[in-house]
Amino acid sequence: MKYHLVTLGCQMNKSDSERIAAVVEELGYVLTDVEEEADLIGIVACSVRQAAIDRVYSKIHKWNQLKHTKSLLTFVTGCILPADREKFLKLFDLCFQISEMPELPAMIRQYGVPTPFSSNGRFDPAEDAARLAAEGFESIEFGGHKAIAGRPVMMKQPETRIAGFWDITPHYQSRSEAYIPIQNGCDKFCTFCAVPYTRGREISRPSEDILAEVRRLVGQGYRSITLLGQNVNSYGRDKPGKELRFAELLEEIGKFGDACGERFWLYFTSPHPRDMQDDVLEVIARYDCLAKQIHLPVQSGDNKLLIRMNRNHSVQDYRRIVDAIRRLLPTATLFTDIIVGFSGETDAQFANTVTLMEEVEFDMAFIARYSPRPGAASARWDDDVRPDIKKERMHRLSEILRVHSEKHNARMLGGVYPVLVTGQDRKDGYLSGLTEGKINMRFASADTSLIGQIVDVEITRTAAFALEGQLRENPL
């Protein structure tokens, strides 16, 4: 029996897929890259982006055609909005929430078993809320200052369901890099984002389980471990006194990492500026294994736009955090996310983002042209910045970023840096890797046994977003 799995969307979905793979392989399925060979096909969907949803439709239509010639079971899970779920129910054999994953073997055995997520043929918010409440789900009304009044209900998965999902030992796709989910859901309700409606409210995973997973991965030789969550630095706030706070969790990992004798880097993504306190930065400064790299989404450099995005922090707050990063972690690289052309963004507001970019000098920025996300609050507002202006704004920020990256990388010339070797480079006879600050680099070597190791490399050439170097010594 073979299975085929398609993953759309963010790193969180990719991490979820690693657990799904573990569950279906436990049932005896073997992975195939060829859809036509599969007996079970699943897709981890993402309602957050329209392009991803369009891909789900094109895929399922093809897979349903395959059913004319063979026996095939299809499922869909992931970040799914109620409106998409209603449509998927008619197209897929199984449609369930990620937290229901531990029940997948039972669902497959009794194909067609309704799940709490999919048991209603039609989505009725009020009916769903009552039924889910009876089943132990917590439902809340959206409303008030969040500018999402009138939307239906959203679900909080009962603790036991998501805990069962976290308990699955994933089949990691890489032998050196791994992702550990530390929470599920989001309470922030940024107006451009649908995640709180697809994943539900924040639930923190037990600290001891996270620490055990870190210890296990380090013991297995993983060199890059990333704690994953929609708001990693609000970790533990839903369970005060019961679970560690985020800084405390990092402290425990730091103590273990620096004492265990293995070389690895611990990352986290994504923190929210609103919850970013100095204590997190101070802990990172204390331990070698806590990577000196921070990815802190800012989204805009304009206060009015940040309010419209419901980010709940100001540009001044963000600057204060950047100052603290520079002071406490002087070698850290700083990454961000920015949206250009958000609904209502004026030239003057965009100019404020340019000013912030110039001031902060990010090492990397993931710059996106705004497009309304179905299900997000801003989807009801005009998408009123012309596409050509969005494109121009994106190019302007990309050029600023390129200049800063080139400048920062040039400072590394001649230095020796540890590099995690991630694979063979496109250039023949070269291996590629990442520095601790997640800057891409390559060096001449045909020794593929180095892949997955941290080696020391002297930087001999630099460019924007890339480094080239020479291997200095043997790996640990």
Ligand code: SF4
């Ligand atoms: S913090 Fe904002 S952007 Fe991030 S997942 Fe939550 S709502 Fe979405």
